[in-house]
Amino acid sequence: MKTVIWGLMIPFIGTAGGAACVFFLKNDLKIGVQRALTGFAAGVMVAASIWSLIVPAIEQSAAKGRWAFLPAFIGFWFGILFLLLLDHVIPHLHRGIDQADQAEGPKANLNRTIMMVLAVTLHNIPEGMAVGVVYAGLLAGSGNITAGGALALALGIAIQNFPEGAIISMPLYAEGKSKPKSFWLGVLSGAVEPIFGGLTVLIASLVVPAMPYLLSFAAGAMLYVVVEELIPEMSEGVHSNIGVVFFAVGFSLMMALDVALG
Secondary structure, three states, X not given: OHXXXXXXXXXXXXXXXXXXXXXXXXXXXXXXHHHHHHXXXXXXXXXXXXXXXHHHHHHHOHHHHHHOOHHHHHHHHHHHHHHHHHHHHOOOHHHHHHXXXXXXXXXXXXXXXXXXXXXXXXXXXXXXXXXXXXXXXXXXXXXXXXXHHHHHHHHHHHHHHHHHHHHHHHHHHXXXXXXXXXXXXXXXXXXXXXXXXXXXXXXXXXXXXXXXXXXXXXXXXXHHHHHHHHHHHHHOOOOOHHHHHHHXXXXXXXXXXXXXXX
């Protein structure tokens, strides 16, 4: 159980570490740096969705023969639709930015930052669920999920959470909030991960046969975030190839971690 608790906390620690950058860096992150970090995060999430979630979901359904893809297919679409629903219920980054851009001055910048906090918090929900469902599979004794593979997913998400923490705390400080308050707001954006991860472990342990559906559900939710939020952010403006290069870096690093530790 200690292994599971630490696994759920690792991504949260990544967010906290990124938020702590506000104590060491003087200026806000440059657009190019933000684009690179966003591309890196997208690459990590795509690789994690494939190797740590979708592939194990299909392998666990191997007994279905040619229909082994079906649980992963169904779970994936439920994940997409779940995030689509959240997108309409929770204030959305793009809608908030559009509203902020219509205004001018410090208040507009603050509104944009608040929307960024909400967006990152929304991103962290499926990430926490992904880690939770993998560790639930580990507890259930699933042969397709190893302790190394679960750790690789947790570490990969922690790596991509580090820049997210910085992207929140640094702009908050630039808008006039104190360093401690900016740090704690960045930390709180990641608090949903261990919460939703723990809830997923509790639910998944009660419905072990549904594990392939839950794994692919988390994958669908994560990929929705990548396509809806991260890819547009890393591609906007000139020199968008920076985001593409770091997407490849994040993807290859997460792929290597999953294979090496799995």
